Amino acid sequence: MKIKGKVICNMDRYIIARMKVNKLGGKVYSSSGRYIGRIIKLFGPVDNPYVKIKVERRWGRNVGEIYVRGDRR
Numbered sequence: 001m002k003i004k005g006k007v008i009c010n011m012d013r014y015i016i017a018r019m020k021v022n023k024l025g026g027k028v029y030s031s032s033g034r035y036i037g038r039i040i041k042l043f044g045p046v047d048n049p050y051v052k053i054k055v056e057r058r059w060g061r062n063v064g065e066i067y068v069r070g071d072r073r
Helices: 058-062
Strands: 002-010 014-018 027-029 035-043 050-055 065-069
Touching: 035 058, 050 058
Parallel strands: none
Antiparallel strands: 002 014, 002 065, 014 050, 027 035, 027 065, 035 050
């Protein structure tokens, strides 16, 4: 299962996005499946929170939609 998020703001090394996730440290991917970075902070309203993502790939700064993959247990 994939959780989809919408990018709100692109900063130099961070992305702010709206996405319903419940854990820190989750890996974030582009719509094509390429790794972008990790979730480092959750904030905002509980029903529709914001996430702060540390971008670990230079090309990841130009994405519009992001995805977090579900558990693979």
